[in-house]
Amino acid sequence: MSGEGSAAIEAAVDVVSRQGWLAACPAPFRLWMVERLEWRRYPAGSGITHAGDTEGALYCVGSGQMMFVSGISAADIGIGHFGLPGSWWGQAPVMNGKRMGSATAYGDSLFGALRRPALLARLAEHPAEWQCMMIGMTEIFTTTAGAHSDLLISSSVRRVAATILRLGGWRHRLFKVDPPASFLCTHEQLAGAAALSRNTVGKHIRAFEEAGLIDARYGSIAILDRRGLRAIVEREQG
DSSP: OTTOOHHHHHHHHHHHHHSHHHHTSOHHHHHHHHHTOEEEEEOTTOEEEOTTOOOSEEEEEEESOEEEEESSSOTTOOOOEEEOTTOEEOHHHHTTOOOSEEEEEOSSEEEEEEEHHHHHHHHHHOGGGHHHHHHHHHHHHHHHHHHHHHHTOOOHHHHHHHHHHHHTTOSSOSSOOOOOSEEEOOHHHHHHHHTSOHHHHHHHHHHHHHTTSEEEETTEEEESOHHHHHHHHHSOOO
């Protein structure tokens, strides 16, 4: 736990227990998971997991933010997704696979880790709980497939609105979440995640701010009107 305060850990346990895929799992498995998490605070820029690794732990975000870069495709692509409080990653090594990307702390963050050997021993003793792992993988697949679909939106304004909602935790989620009021994200990162130029993204950000939909400054984005952003994403093209 690296000396992390008990109050911060209790708050983190509450977040990961009541949100996302773990909240959809039976209580015995959920309680076992959170009781065995090892908590550690990481400063901004700390590497947590790396693409291609086959060992390690299953991780979750208790507070702060994780940024994810895919290890698939070209080597020079930017941030593809953010992990907000309640998010998990790292299932691939549990399934005897390789990590699909690299995760880095974005700002001072508290992450929980469940060691792979402990989790595999639990699943060997309770094989029916593999279904819970499949629930977690399905949630990740939903987010990933949704991100791909959003990149196929031809209208740049609709694509930027969809990307802001996804990065902010309001889009392509299977289970109930309570996203934070704002998330760290620069204009350049948003442009990369939306596969658009920074000038194009900047124009739409200014329009969204003037409409009272978001507040984007100091390297962060606060979603003020998610229904308004959804309306932009869902509107028919003229």
